[in-house]
Amino acid sequence: MNYSTISSALASQSYDKIADICDNLMLQVAAEGVSYQDEWPYAIHLLGHIYVDDINSARFIWKSIPSSIKENKLEVVAAWKIGQKLWTRDYGGVHEAIRGFDWSQELNGLVAAYSELYTKKMFQLLLSAYSTISIQDTAVFLGMTEDDATSYVLQQGWAVDPASRMLTVKKQPIVTEQKVDPGKLQRLTEYVFHLEH
Known part of the structure; x- marks a missing residue:
């Protein structure tokens, strides 16, 4: 399976496009009838939706991930931990979930960019509230x-x-x-x- 569009988006720091790229690629692969579940970049997909503040879609993706992946891919679980904290509005917990995992080189930039974006969002929340x-x-x-x-x-x-x-x-x-x-x-x-x- 070719993930070059995802890799290109990560490399160019086009983090706001990752969710759509992953969604479209997943539909394309599913239409071809190819089994992709074992090699799908679930952590990237989850974080892509989290980055654009689409927690409902991230939650749907999490629910569709096979339990064998959830048990064996710690980075996928760590990505969803951020989503869980957002879902329950545990604002401080989001930062803890971000810092609580040693992210791969591939995801480090995306997570760091999201952390900065989230901090700015929380500042705006404090400003208005x-x-x-x-x-x-x-x-x-x-x-x-x-x-x-x-x-x-x-x-x-x-x-x-x-x-x-x-x-x-x-x-x-x-x-x-x-x-x-x-x-x-x-x-x-x-x-x-x-x-x-």
Whole structure:
């Protein structure tokens, strides 16, 4: 079986395309009636769906994996552990699952890219959900030590109260659309028309 498209996507760091590539390849192979289960890159397929935040599809793939693969391929189990933590909204557990396995050279880049993406997503969640939050909770959400988490959010303009060990979230400015007054628009149109004629 030729997995060159998957290898190319990994090599070019096109991680957002891996889930679709794997899905299409799996359909193609199934249509040809070829048995692929023993050699299918399940860990890549799972992580591809996790990367694009498609946990339902990752869960479906996990359920379709033969038990012999689940018992013998530790990296497949490790990939699904990330999916499980996402499924149960164990935000800190996602970081633990990522760090808790020695990923193969082939998957190291994908996992590292997902870790960075997930940290940014958690930061955005904190930004939208909190006005103040403890350093300890922030560290759990971001998957960092308390010192690293504090440093990270301070760089984003947050403030820290060392006495209470609380962080004050710096909200991003809300961009509002300006409404155009129809009367002004009409006058502008008439002015431009007048200039042209």
